[in-house]
Amino acid sequence: MKFSEFPSNVKLRICCGFFDHAASMSVMPFMVLYIADELGKVTSGLLLSINVIFGLLCNLLGGYFADRFSRKGQLLAGQMIFAVIMILMTIFIHPHVNMPWVVAILFMLTAISNAMVFPALEALIIDSTTEDMRKSVYVTTYWANNLATAVGTAIGGLFYRDHRLMLFILIIVIMLINTFIFKKYLIDPTTDRAPRAVTTHWMRDLLSNYQAALKDTRFVFFTMAAVFIFSAEFALTNYIGVRLHDEFKPVNLLGIHVDGVRMMSLMLIENTLLVVSITFLVAKVTEKSNQLAVLMLGAFMYTGGYGLAHHLTNWYLLLLVVLIATIGELMQTPILSVFQAKLMPEDKRASYIAFGSLGYSGAGLVASSGLIVGTVLNSTMMSVYVISLGLIGMLLLYLSIHSNFFKQQTPS
Numbered sequence: 001m002k003f004s005e006f007p008s009n010v011k012l013r014i015c016c017g018f019f020d021h022a023a024s025m026s027v028m029p030f031m032v033l034y035i036a037d038e039l040g041k042v043t044s045g046l047l048l049s050i051n052v053i054f055g056l057l058c059n060l061l062g063g064y065f066a067d068r069f070s071r072k073g074q075l076l077a078g079q080m081i082f083a084v085i086m087i088l089m090t091i092f093i094h095p096h097v098n099m100p101w102v103v104a105i106l107f108m109l110t111a112i113s114n115a116m117v118f119p120a121l122e123a124l125i126i127d128s129t130t131e132d133m134r135k136s137v138y139v140t141t142y143w144a145n146n147l148a149t150a151v152g153t154a155i156g157g158l159f160y161r162d163h164r165l166m167l168f169i170l171i172i173v174i175m176l177i178n179t180f181i182f183k184k185y186l187i188d189p190t191t192d193r194a195p196r197a198v199t200t201h202w203m204r205d206l207l208s209n210y211q212a213a214l215k216d217t218r219f220v221f222f223t224m225a226a227v228f229i230f231s232a233e234f235a236l237t238n239y240i241g242v243r244l245h246d247e248f249k250p251v252n253l254l255g256i257h258v259d260g261v262r263m264m265s266l267m268l269i270e271n272t273l274l275v276v277s278i279t280f281l282v283a284k285v286t287e288k289s290n291q292l293a294v295l296m297l298g299a300f301m302y303t304g305g306y307g308l309a310h311h312l313t314n315w316y317l318l319l320l321v322v323l324i325a326t327i328g329e330l331m332q333t334p335i336l337s338v339f340q341a342k343l344m345p346e347d348k349r350a351s352y353i354a355f356g357s358l359g360y361s362g363a364g365l366v367a368s369s370g371l372i373v374g375t376v377l378n379s380t381m382m383s384v385y386v387i388s389l390g391l392i393g394m395l396l397l398y399l400s401i402h403s404n405f406f407k408q409q410t411p412s
Helices: 008-025 028-039 041-068 071-092 100-128 131-159 164-185 202-215 217-237 239-247 260-286 291-309 315-342 346-356 358-373 379-401
Strands: 251-253 256-258
Touching: 008 100, 008 131, 008 164, 028 041, 028 100, 041 071, 041 100, 041 346, 041 358, 071 100, 071 164, 100 346, 131 164, 131 260, 131 315, 202 217, 202 346, 217 291, 217 315, 217 346, 217 358, 217 379, 239 260, 239 358, 239 379, 256 260, 260 315, 291 315, 291 379, 346 358, 358 379
Parallel strands: none
Antiparallel strands: 251 256
């Protein structure tokens, strides 16, 4: 399906999301470095850990309210809150003011705006699409997000140190423009919807809402599968990065001295360039194949590739396994998104999206725990450990989308 044939909401999501994500990626990843420099590594690590938990709680609240009230209204409010937070950060990060504790708190508060925007926007996209077009939509969105990541990090790497304020102002301007565009052109079928009648306290209703998701064993298995599968790649900046820093023997590639840290960067760059360049090729090659078979093969290549990266130290083998893992990533990711959308009840989509995001957060925690497990296991056993987690994830994935083991209906 061509971009021109996408619903208007999807076009807005992809185009506005590209500029928003690129602008954010030019600053946000570098904020961790700023907080670490100003407050110390231990303090920054503690704050970031708290931020993960705070973000999870905010996501659950955001999903609940997006199901209960107007999704477009919540999206616009979240955009404006983010713009206000960025204005305050711009003021307090200015060299003449420089209040790092205030900046750190404001950075953590962006989780509130993100939690308001993400579930509402993703639910609107599902509301606006049909099953037969969703894979094309997710492939294009995935490609655009990765391209925005590459553009944003490149801009941030070039200008963050000397032109930080200019980048903050750029984010604010883009956010305000996007808010105006969403307000004027985004179509929300829930705008005129009367608020859902709630006879109990909203907190009890919220818990009841997510209790329904927890009782949906098929969706819980799907989310658990995401935890185990995606933890393989998330380890790239955790265990794999630390091991390369300690054990990788420096080499000269095209006259460039490559040590362990630069090798990790090369692997990240390779992944991003491959996603940007071959996403549509992989989608075209696999579109007529059995989607479940493509998904399972992609998951195996993905976890197997990054699993082997836990052990290898040869630069050419590391680049090869990242190639294999990235192709697997491109095979599985759009199909995962399609199946996830099929598993969501229409009246609780935003809540399910928020609950499903626990898969990525859980994957991050599993990947971080690899640093602890790695003090007990050697690199070979770590590869076996990660691939084993991936196989467990594949089993859970298969059960969740292609079995009659659950009471919930199997998605077609």
